[in-house]
Amino acid sequence: MEIPKAYDPKLAEERHYSRWETQGCFAPEINRDPAAPVYSIVIPPPNVTGSLHMGHALQHTIMDVLARYHRMRGYRTLWLPGEDHAGISTQIQVEKQLRKEEKLTRHDIGREKFLERVWRWKERYGGEILNQMRREGASVDWSRRRFTMDEGLSRAVREFFVRMYEKGWIYRGPGMINWCPKDRTALSDLEVDKTAQAGKLFYLQYPVKNSDRRVTVATTRPETMLGDTAVAVSPKDERYADLVGATLLLPIVGREIQVVADDFVDPEFGTGAVKVTPAHDPNDYQMGLRHDLPRIVVIDSDARMTVDAGTEFEGLDRYEARELVVKKFEELGLLEKVVDYEFSISKCGRCATVIEPLISTQWFLKQAALGRKPLELIREKHQPRFVPEAPYEKVYTNWLEGLHDWTLSRQLWWGHRIPAWYNEAGNVFVARTEEDARRRAGTDKLTQDPDVLDTWFSSALWPISTLGWPDETDDLKTFYPTSVLVTARDIIFLWVARMMMTGLEFAGERAFDDVFITGTIFDKTGQRMSKSKGNGVDPLEVFGKYGVDATRLVLASIGTTDTRWNDTQVESYRNFANKIWNAARFCLLNSEGAQVGRGFEGEPSTWALHDRWIMSRLQKATRDTSLAIEAYDFHAAVQTIYHFFWDDFCDWYIELAKADVTAPDPSPARDAARSRALTVLEQALRLLHPFMPFITEDLWLRLPGVGTGQLHAAYKHAEPTVMLAEFPQAREELIDERAESEIQSLVELISRVRNIRAEMNIKPGEEVQLHITTEGGARARIFSESAAQIARLTRAGSVNIYDSKGTNFPRASARAVLAGGAEVVVPLEGLIDFAQERERLRREQEKLGKEAEKIEAQLANPNFVGRAPAEKVEELRQRAADITQRTRMLAETLEALSE
RNA sequence: GGCCGGUUAACUCAGCGGCUAGAGUGCCUGUCUUACAAACAGGGGGUCGAAGGUUCGAGUCCUUCACCGGCCACCA
Numbered sequence: 001m002e003i004p005k006a007y008d009p010k011l012a013e014e015r016h017y018s019r020w021e022t023q024g025c026f027a028p029e030i031n032r033d034p035a036a037p038v039y040s041i042v043i044p045p046p047n048v049t050g051s052l053h054m055g056h057a058l059q060h061t062i063m064d065v066l067a068r069y070h071r072m073r074g075y076r077t078l079w080l081p082g083e084d085h086a087g088i089s090t091q092i093q094v095e096k097q098l099r100k101e102e103k104l105t106r107h108d109i110g111r112e113k114f115l116e117r118v119w120r121w122k123e124r125y126g127g128e129i130l131n132q133m134r135r136e137g138a139s140v141d142w143s144r145r146r147f148t149m150d151e152g153l154s155r156a157v158r159e160f161f162v163r164m165y166e167k168g169w170i171y172r173g174p175g176m177i178n179w180c181p182k183d184r185t186a187l188s189d190l191e192v193d194k195t196a197q198a199g200k201l202f203y204l205q206y207p208v209k210n211s212d213r214r215v216t217v218a219t220t221r222p223e224t225m226l227g228d229t230a231v232a233v234s235p236k237d238e239r240y241a242d243l244v245g246a247t248l249l250l251p252i253v254g255r256e257i258q259v260v261a262d263d264f265v266d267p268e269f270g271t272g273a274v275k276v277t278p279a280h281d282p283n284d285y286q287m288g289l290r291h292d293l294p295r296i297v298v299i300d301s302d303a304r305m306t307v308d309a310g311t312e313f314e315g316l317d318r319y320e321a322r323e324l325v326v327k328k329f330e331e332l333g334l335l336e337k338v339v340d341y342e343f344s345i346s347k348c349g350r351c352a353t354v355i356e357p358l359i360s361t362q363w364f365l366k367q368a369a370l371g372r373k374p375l376e377l378i379r380e381k382h383q384p385r386f387v388p389e390a391p392y393e394k395v396y397t398n399w400l401e402g403l404h405d406w407t408l409s410r411q412l413w414w415g416h417r418i419p420a421w422y423n424e425a426g427n428v429f430v431a432r433t434e435e436d437a438r439r440r441a442g443t444d445k446l447t448q449d450p451d452v453l454d455t456w457f458s459s460a461l462w463p464i465s466t467l468g469w470p471d472e473t474d475d476l477k478t479f480y481p482t483s484v485l486v487t488a489r490d491i492i493f494l495w496v497a498r499m500m501m502t503g504l505e506f507a508g509e510r511a512f513d514d515v516f517i518t519g520t521i522f523d524k525t526g527q528r529m530s531k532s533k534g535n536g537v538d539p540l541e542v543f544g545k546y547g548v549d550a551t552r553l554v555l556a557s558i559g560t561t562d563t564r565w566n567d568t569q570v571e572s573y574r575n576f577a578n579k580i581w582n583a584a585r586f587c588l589l590n591s592e593g594a595q596v597g598r599g600f601e602g603e604p605s606t607w608a609l610h611d612r613w614i615m616s617r618l619q620k621a622t623r624d625t626s627l628a629i630e631a632y633d634f635h636a637a638v639q640t641i642y643h644f645f646w647d648d649f650c651d652w653y654i655e656l657a658k659a660d661v662t663a664p665d666p667s668p669a670r671d672a673a674r675s676r677a678l679t680v681l682e683q684a685l686r687l688l689h690p691f692m693p694f695i696t697e698d699l700w701l702r703l704p705g706v707g708t709g710q711l712h713a714a715y716k717h718a719e720p721t722v723m724l725a726e727f728p729q730a731r732e733e734l735i736d737e738r739a740e741s742e743i744q745s746l747v748e749l750i751s752r753v754r755n756i757r758a759e760m761n762i763k764p765g766e767e768v769q770l771h772i773t774t775e776g777g778a779r780a781r782i783f784s785e786s787a788a789q790i791a792r793l794t795r796a797g798s799v800n801i802y803d804s805k806g807t808n809f810p811r812a813s814a815r816a817v818l819a820g821g822a823e824v825v826v827p828l829e830g831l832i833d834f835a836q837e838r839e840r841l842r843r844e845q846e847k848l849g850k851e852a853e854k855i856e857a858q859l860a861n862p863n864f865v866g867r868a869p870a871e872k873v874e875e876l877r878q879r880a881a882d883i884t885q886r887t888r889m890l891a892e893t894l895e896a897l898s899e
Numbered sequence: 900g901g902c903c904g905g906u907u908a909a910c911u912c913a914g915c916g917g918c919u920a921g922a923g924u925g926c927c928u929g930u931c932u933u934a935c936a937a938a939c940a941g942g943g944g945g946u947c948g949a950a951g952g953u954u955c956g957a958g959u960c961c962u963u964c965a966c967c968g969g970c971c972a973c974c975a
Contacts, residue, residue: 283973575937586934758941863955
């Protein structure tokens with residue numbers, strides 16, 4: 001059999017994905033067990049404009065591990081892929097292209113033509129991430145791929161809107177909204193980033209009418225004073241008590257405004273008097289409502305001053321207006337002072353333009369109403385279950401407790417058009433279809449609302465809309481609620497909470513059982529990866545350099561932990577892949593006459609020690625891996641398999657079995673030894689498969705004797721593939737603690753001899769003689785039975801075992817005392833430096849002495865002996881006894897060595 | 900202002916009440932030993948951010964502090 005010496009990930013990555021796909025392995029229909037349990041995940045739909053970054057790769061790896069694991073466990077498994085239309089991003093992207101290629105704006109070509117272009121753009125450039133997912137090995141069901149603007153999903157959006165409208169939870173009206181002057185659209189609170197900004201606080205004086213008193217107000221936005229309609233003070237503030245109700249003369253403008261008392265005002269801050277601009281500040285808007293103040297709009301949707309700001313200001317940009325206002329106050333002698341001040345400023349989450357709070361007529365959703373059920377569910381049943389629970393359950397709960405109305409409408413073209421029509425009188429008709437609206441309006445002369453819905457409105461429906469809602473489809477009945485949602489923490493409010501709202505409202509059940517929140521991946525200096533900083537690590541490059549499987553192992557290990565990205569981690573797992581490859585190569589090069597599934601016939605008690613041992617280790621690895629995956633502890637799962645494979649299987653089992661496996665002449669014994677190695681390897685490949693799909697499939701298919709026999713019962717009709725093999729179940733009866741401790745003593749012996757060889761500078765090729773004395777019993781038996789293996793692994797010419805002490809060995813020997821009182825003697829005539837050997841033994845003695853001291857102190861403490869569990873005390877006593885014995889033997893050895 | 904997370908070996912991270920605190924990488928020494936030099940064998944390296952406390956026993960629980968980071972909030 002031809003097998004290259006080094007693993008080439010690319011070959012395996014190219015070979016298997018399309019075959020899995022064509023054979024339908026990713027679709028739940030592959031499962032023919034009518035009683036199979038169901039496991040389902042919907043992907044967080046990436047933006048059509050997006051391309052793969054490490055965060056995606058991390059989420060996808062977690063989802064794929066879960067999907068593959070459950071599929072192998074016989075679950076009817078669905079992982080549903082799809083994309084989000086990403087309203088603003090996509091529209092901006094296409095507008096940019098339009099400007100670049102044809103020097104046109106969207107208004108030049110009109111709404112209809114523009115939308116055609118967006119669709120064309122989407123067909124051409126969209127879906128990049130989904131294609132990249134094939135590279136990742138993501139086992140998604142392509143036949144159920146969805147897009148948020150699909151007809152079905154759009155119908156769901158209209159249904160959602162209409163039902164909420166009919167319930168009175170969606171309404172249209174004027175309100176204070178976040179306006180992005182650059183994107184020229186309203187935004188929800190969650191699409192706004194608040195950042196700290198170094199700025200100035202301006203103290204402006206407003207004269208009191210018919211008096212020479214002045215009231216000083218502090219503001220970060222002097223230009224808004226042109227729209228002031230009041231000054232507010234705290235009702236408890238005695239400094240201003242006599243001024244409440246007084247009239248002030250608004251400088252520059254000359255308008256007469258009132259002093260009002262309002263609890264909102266904090267007397268401690270600034271001057272205790274606040275200018276009130278109801279048209280341009282959310283708080284002032286509220287105060288305006290309370291005091292019935294006029295709203296004067298002085299800033300328009302371009303962030304320029306309006307005619308109402310006065311002729312000197314009309315048309316000025318808001319920042320130009322600020323300068324001019326300050327200048328005028330200075331000239332008027334009404335600028336008291338300007339101080340440096342750091343405050344938080346709202347910026348558009350998309351383009352970072354400073355948000356302008358404006359009063360505008362928009363559509364809103366009363367989130368507090370829709371959020372009641374999710375809040376109850378998390379409070380009473382702790383559903384969904386967050387992983388990690390802290391801090392996310394609390395964060396989620398707190399958010400649900402303080403819900404505000406959600407600004408739904410966007411002044412964009414790309415997105416779901418609001419299903420509302422107006423007749424000529426301006427009356428609104430909300431309906432599922434235009435025909436419906438006409439019927440109800442009793443006229444054909446209707447105009448549809450020009451706005452579209454927030455992208456997150458359709459995302460909120462994703463788990464149900466992708467499965468067919470509002471129809472009661474089989475998919476919805478089968479796969480809803482979904483099992484787990486895997487996503488990043490920054491969209492818990494934007495998305496996760498809202499899916500729970502719609503799921504509970506429309507499907508009557510939670511959208512998912514669990515929510516897994518991944519960690520964040522930073523660059524090596526701890527900076528967040530971002531395209532603007534250009535410090536992102538491209539997953540595709542990492543795949544190319546180290547292989548997909550190796551990268552997945554790193555990502556799975558990251559799990560929920562914030563991590564600085566480090567290529568060396570990937571490199572070490574690339575090495576692990578190579579290790580797997582070569583272990584398999586060894587088994588395959590020695591596979592003549594052997595088959596997976598054979599070699600472990602008969603009673604375990606009749607098996608060789610190392611065979612009982614590896615089976616025991618395998619069962620523990622299997623058990624621990626399953627437990628870890630089910631607890632979402634992927635790091636532990638990866639560690640478990642890694643160490644089982646490398647340390648137990650490669651370093652010890654293959655070496656201990658090597659002589660039998662590579663025996664020159666064919667024999668039933670050789671066949672059996674080879675089969676055993678293959679069998680363990682095959683089980684290990686199954687354990688690894690959810691994490692490393694490509695290499696495991698590539699090797700598994702080459703193993704002699706694999707076929708439909710290894711497939712899970714639900715997939716017996718399918719073509720052989722490790723992805724449909726049964727995930728191993730631990731067989732507790734094969735766990736053999738005695739074999740494990742016996743191998744441990746063998747390992748100790750071999751390691752100590754190797755240590756002596758290294759310290760004594762014995763050439764690797766040179767043979768030594770070993771004399772091992774035991775006190776009879778188990779160790780004598782183990783060492784005798786394993787003499788050939790000991791000889792092989794220590795390069796010993798002879799291994800002599802004595803079941804009692806007292807044999808005279810050459811004085812020129814290196815010695816080591818083992819646990820349980822065995823001693824190994826390595827005669828080193830001419831090679832040994834007595835002083836050096838004494839020193840080595842003394843160091844050993846010292847080590848033991850320190851440990852003994854600690855233990856004795858503990859045992860001498862009556863509180864410990866009295867209160868600690870009896871087994872802990874007993875354990876310590878035994879260790880103390882062992883140390884005492886070994887110390888004594890070391891002393892004797894030292895005695896013999898000194899003149 | 901409120902809430903939360905992190906701080907363990909040179910680096911990236913495990914461990915979260917009880918064996919001599921671990922892994923990978925890096926470092927030192929020696930090896931091409933017929934699966935693998937992307938490997939093998941051996942070795943050095945940590946007062947677990949600081950200070951108190953609880954406990955027979957604390958990286959592991961509690962309190963305070965320091966530094967780093969995050970989230971929420973209507974302080975002009």
